[in-house]
Amino acid sequence: xxxxxxxxxxxxxxxxxxxxxxxxxxxxxxxxxxxxxxxxxxxxxxxxxxxxxxxxxxxxxxxxxxxxxxxxxxxxxxxxxxxxxxxxxxxxxxxxxxxxxxxxxxxxxxx
Amino acid sequence: xxxxxxxxxxxxxxxxxxxxxxxxxxxxxxxxxxxxxxxxxxxxxxxxxxxxxxxxxxxxxxxxxxxxxxxxxxxxxxxxxxxxxxxxxxxxxxxxxxxxxxxxxxxxxxxx
Numbered sequence: 001x002x003x004x005x006x007x008x009x010x011x012x013x014x015x016x017x018x019x020x021x022x023x024x025x026x027x028x029x030x031x032x033x034x035x036x037x038x039x040x041x042x043x044x045x046x047x048x049x050x051x052x053x054x055x056x057x058x059x060x061x062x063x064x065x066x067x068x069x070x071x072x073x074x075x076x077x078x079x080x081x082x083x084x085x086x087x088x089x090x091x092x093x094x095x096x097x098x099x100x101x102x103x104x105x106x107x108x109x110x111x
Numbered sequence: 112x113x114x115x116x117x118x119x120x121x122x123x124x125x126x127x128x129x130x131x132x133x134x135x136x137x138x139x140x141x142x143x144x145x146x147x148x149x150x151x152x153x154x155x156x157x158x159x160x161x162x163x164x165x166x167x168x169x170x171x172x173x174x175x176x177x178x179x180x181x182x183x184x185x186x187x188x189x190x191x192x193x194x195x196x197x198x199x200x201x202x203x204x205x206x207x208x209x210x211x212x213x214x215x216x217x218x219x220x221x222x223x
Contacts, residue, residue: 032209034211041199042216042217043203043215043216043217044201044214045214046211046212046213046214049211087153092209098144098156098159098169098203098212099156099203099212100156101146101153101155103152103153104153
């Protein structure tokens with residue numbers, strides 16, 4: 001699976017949009033971009049995933065560049081409860097593929 | 112929340128003793144995974160299963176064994192626990208090989 005690069009930490013003001021970038025320049029055509037987050041020491045929580053089109057659900061939006069080499073997770077109105085470590089993961093959809101976690105981005109939402 | 116139950120949630124054990132962690136799912140998903148997470152690190156895959164009696168190793172499998180005799184249960188065993196196996200252990204499940212993976216709440220293991 002392709003490797004991802006994320007900033008180690010980011011701050012965001014409560015109520016503002018949080019934009020978390022991820023670089024995956026070696027992604028291949030059949031690999032999806034997944035986002036998870038981990039709040040404190042809880043189990044990782046699935047947020048969203050996409051292949052090449054932008055995706056939106058009740059939690060977030062995922063914007064993938066046209067060349068698919070990078071993506072941005074957007075939390076439209078960040079709250080204090082969104083403070084967490086966010087993981088961007090690239091994963092193929094064939095084979096017995098688990099998720100390979102990097103170090104993620106620690107998002108701190110400030111009041 | 113995905114129907115995943117891990118037990119025990121917290122355990123303290125002595126070096127050299129055997130320990131078994133259980134992951135139970137109610138989703139009838141085919142794939143199950145065991146990860147560990149250490150301070151300052153992301154999750155690392157220990158073992159996974161792609162069906163009853165079908166298992167394979169992950170990146171940090173040394174010192175661990177697994178068994179899956181029923182679809183709903185995936186057991187992780189430390190045959191002889193060591194202090195380096197003090198960690199938080201997460202179970203995960205997915206319906207199929209390309210489907211979204213969902214995680215349990217974790218089991219905190221301390222080996223003294």
